[in-house]
Amino acid sequence: MKLLLASLLSLSVSAALAAEAPKFDPKRLSEETRVLSSDEFEGRGPATAGETKTIEYVVAQMQAAGLQPGGDLKDGQRLWTQAVPLTRSQIAGTPSLSVSVGGKAQALTQGNEIAVRAALDGSKSVAIADAPLVFAGYGVKAPERDWDDFKGLDLKGKIAVVLINDPDFESGKGDFGGKAMTYYGRWTYKYEEAARQGALGLLIVHETDPASYGWATVKNSNTNTMFDVVRDRPGATHPRMEGWIQRDFAVDLFKRAGLDFEALKRQAQTRAFKPVELKGATLSANYAVQTEVITSQNIVGRIEGSQRPDETVIYSAHWDHLGVGAPDAKGDTIYNGAVDNATGTAALIEMGRAFAQGPKPQRSVVFLAVTAEEKGLLGSEYYSSKPLYPLGKTVAVINTDALDPEGPARDFSTAGSAKQDLLDELIALAKRWDMSYVTDPKPEAGHFFRSDHFPFAKRGVPAVSFGSGDDRIDGGRAAGEAAQRAYTADRYHQPADQWEASWSFTGMARDLELLYSLGNGLANSKRWPNWSQDSEFRAARDASAAERK
Template sequence: MTRFAASLLSLSITLALSPALAASPADAPTFDPQRISDMVKTLSSDAFEGRGPATAGEQKTIEYVVAQMQVAGLQPGGDLADGKRAWTQAVPLLRAQISGEPTLSVDTGGKSQPLAQGEQVAIRAAMDGSKSVEITDAPIVFVGYGVTAPERDWDDFKGVDLKGKIALVLVNDPDFETGDGDFGGKAMTYYGRWTYKYEEAARQGATGMLVIHETEPASYGWATVKNSNTNTMFDVVRETPSDTHPQMEGWIQRDFAAQLFKDAGLDFETLKKQAQSRDFKPVELKGETFSAKYAVDSKVITSYNIVGRLEGSERPDETVVYSAHWDHLGVGEPDAKGDRIYNGAVDNATGTAALIEMGRAFAQADRKPERSLVFLNVTAEEKGLLGSEYYASRPLYPLGKTVAVINMDALDPHGPARDFSTSGSAKQDLLDELVETAKQWDLRYATDSKPEAGYFFRSDHFPFAKRGVPAVSFGSGEDLVDGGVAAGRAAAEEYTANRYHQPADQWEAGWTFTGMARDLQLLYTVGSELANSDRWPNWDQASEFRAARDATAGDRK
């Protein structure tokens, strides 16, 4: 349901693509909207309990997806044991949750104010390995956007000592407000992501960090923040987790944060403006402190990626990957109606159903692909792309011989659109081929309507991209055949406000899935062309991912 953009199709790539390479729409298989709907309905039913990792819902999801992959004609492509592949890849994760209700408060001028979890703040379970957190009267320091970027001559910390202190930080980049500056204008860089900000807080020695929530720069409302951060947390298992996580991580509501600034004799908007300059210096909220006390139940658990495969007929060691995440938020805090199950119909039962159907289409094709195809259904995307990060760091099939990754996440279950999008705007051959192939369906590539949201860093293609593998995450179009851009944009905004990461993301009988069925024809055609060729897409010469790809060039000789 998100909207993205990329560069215009490069002329050189356009001319290099032979018309003979692209299958006509008549040659693409058809995808059954009813079967897609049935799968989404099943996966997002209450019986699957929101598909939380390491829950009964995960086991039910694995059993269902594996059964569907088997019926579709795929072979197991997961972990190798005794010469045989399993249907899954084991993914060890650190699971942590706050035990009971945390005791939270701020002290202003000697007067203590209790804070309610999920109301003024949303505190995450400690991911630094702590079994308990006890912070007493920690000073609060505003550190702007929390960015250290030597290549941009930018340092928001200026040597401030944050030991024993709580850092307050703005979400997104310093360029967000003006659209102009050293961080790419409106398009978010990785420095704008909250994941980076927590990592930097740990590197700076802060005891904790609170990200100030504002809907526009975050690209989602407080309900999403609360639901995503007050339930069970996961991370990949790290040797020294405190190198990546401060002891306390969380979010704070904008209006409450602004009041804290005011009570300290400061103006929030004035300081936010100052933070947009490299001359900004950290500011302590004098006379105010933060306290927190809570126990943490943490242990290492094993979740699973689900992996189906079709072996290539001529070059089986070369792999095209289709991916989607199966997980959602599980069972969490109740909404206004008392519903506690976060069903995740659009996000991402749609992508999982699409993955199964894509596997079926290739398995039932008239000929086997020359290269192998992997259908990767990853875990823990909602916890920080952890399943795809684990696969990319410990690939079952070498990344140097992975041709491309085509990710499918939160596809539109309604009717067809006249356009499509991808997460982010990274220039690469794979995107050019997608854009060119789409013309067979008279589909145009949409410009990015919200580059500040940083979607490129929020989908499962990113762990592959940062290791050099050409990768895109497909997004449904916004210019609907029935209703145009106005209807498409309204539907997207309604979903983000009222359904995204909320129990209301449920299957609906009125969904036609006809647009999704058409889009899968496009994605099939692109993958088929790559699987039956000897081409190796790459990133643009100026891309930050090009060097990592070129470093594995020897694997492709």
């Protein structure tokens, strides 16, 4: 009963704080998004001149907003940044790629039939001659689900070909969460498992629906410079060759090897599936790889708590995008990243301003702009593995990524729908703005594993990644969903993701009132939200309980 009363009291305090939420200026949000996504910032690629400009701009804005530096310690003083060492790899020149079936060779063009990533296993070059190809289903080994797509196959010297997403995607039911993607469906997992299986390489068959994005996104994200956190044994996580192939090419390749792609895909959705060699089919690849260790930066602003400064609420967003890459149909080579994620970075700056201008919170609040999200959540992975402020005393992480820069919606969503107190509180608070919660509309896209809250969540920290709603006050759900489809098809990870003068930013401004209230309520309480009892993240959080006493 005492716990229930304490919870009700805390929520009533949160409700009162919600009523006092500050207003956010749409013009500021628009201007900051415009600047960050301008050509001058060159697509905000890590370890480029664009990074330097981005750090200078964001730090200047945080400083002007009234924040204090919260990054690395140097001579007893906090810096504005946290150094993030990364391995940077890029293919030198044009890779030589081909497949051969029955002795008949076919040259492949990087970015067309295939998108090969620069090697991240430490190799200085990739020289593969006639490596056998093997179809390995979804590339999943999940003992707890009694599932093994490899079944003892020796992949040494071979290239595995696998499907994207989970075995449940097509049917919507089964051992992998139905339509909701598990981590086994993520391309990052598939490369990791291929390395564990000893494969020389892994090719993922791209299909738009199960990937949740088109080939243009695959090409633009995988044929440019690659990054990874610095690892002691990179080959334990990355096979020598990593890449994607187009579905139509895969279907034709299987056919020439005497196999039916669709029939094998149906088999791969069953526990009884066994890997199938593409008889007579081999792959050859030859390209040099330039690899070096560079240092990128997370940007960290902070407000120190007045009563419990060692307890921390984090707001996060990634500042990076894809930088300069292959030209689109109009010849544009700058991947500006206006929505993804200049919007979230602008939100972070303005959230910091709101806290700095308001009453000082009891707990500390950190505003964390992370690097290299587009390369695999690397900045947030680094921070959560080497936190500046202990994760055991981190109250929660509230992440913003690719917010809608147009008008307000009647609803909102989050990446995934993991059960936790933090989400319950967000849903309850939203009612004060007449906003309803809609569970992740595309759980099959695996957004829970694609945003910067995930590295914190897997270490037990309660974390959400906020998503703008689709049920627009002006135009309803039809307008919101149409805009989202158009963005995914025509702008996402493409040079066309540019700032528009017509964007009102009134929806973002309203949403930030909600997110401010959530964080402010936590920062002025003694609450420690947790995951549900059956959550896979609960044990990690409970393991640090002693730190919070």
